[in-house]
Amino acid sequence: MDKVSHITLEPAVTPKSASSSHNLCITFYEDRNFGGRSYDCSSDCSDLSSYLSHCYSCRVHSGCFMLYDRPNYMGNQYFVKRGEYPDCMSMGMSDWFRSCRMIPMVNSLTVMRIYERENFGGQMMKMMDGSLPLMTDDCDSFMDRYRWSNCMSCHAMDGHWLMYEQPHYRGRMRYFWPGEYRSFDGMKFMSMRRIMDSWY
Incomplete structure (x- = not known):
């Protein structure tokens, strides 16, 4: 998969955060196959390196998230939903997860x-x-x-x-x-x- 540098494609207003009652949660791990130190995240995170030295796998306990291979929600984007992701390279990434955006649930017509x-x-x-x-x-x-x-x-x-x-x-x-x-x-x-x- 080709690498995209510094593309966000965002409107002026960022998405509203989902209610905490939805209990959206993703756990990031430093190593592949859920090894090494971990970090539980239930909101947007612009730079995962603030919590982990690197991040090669994750588990989505509930909710949907976009993962990015650059800080500040830039670079290539990867969608994840409830499930296990033991190796970011198998998702087509050429680097590790760098930032994360929570996708709020919308109870309305799309x-x-x-x-x-x-x-x-x-x-x-x-x-x-x-x-x-x-x-x-x-x-x-x-x-x-x-x-x-x-x-x-x-x-x-x-x-x-x-x-x-x-x-x-x-x-x-x-x-x-x-x-x-x-x-x-x-x-x-x-x-x-x-x-x-x-x-x-």
């Missing part, structure tokens, strides 16, 4: 407008029935469904989303929360899916 060009230009994606200029479901290929070669801007209106560079949810990914994204800093996306409450 709604997204996506555009063919930057700055909300070109065609806007519509639902398959054509009833509304909105997207509320997953799309495993923009090309197959809409004959688009890529997506270059979006407006996440509700919910939390993952976009992927390749069809069928493959390749590098990016996390989007409610806000306007006028450009993706040169990246282009070919598929997208919702982050579901059932994953928590």
Whole structure:
């Protein structure tokens, strides 16, 4: 997987933290296969090196998180949900986990407008029935469904989303929360899916 340097693709407002009642928790370990010292995290962490000398594995006890291979939520992004991740290298990382962002649970409809060009230009994606200029479901290929070669801007209106560079949810990914994204800093996306409450 190619390395991406200093790309955040964030709107002006960061995602609101989930209520503590959700008890979202992830444990990071210094070594592979959950060895070495550990650090329990239940919120955003901009620099894991403040707690561990390095971090090569993790367990997600509950919730969903985005992991980054650079501090301050920069670089390549990796989505994790409840489960065990014994080796970050098997996830396609070329380095260890450097920062972590908690993804809050959203008990609402997921709604997204996506555009063919930057700055909300070109065609806007519509639902398959054509009833509304909105997207509320997953799309495993923009090309197959809409004959688009890529997506270059979006407006996440509700919910939390993952976009992927390749069809069928493959390749590098990016996390989007409610806000306007006028450009993706040169990246282009070919598929997208919702982050579901059932994953928590």
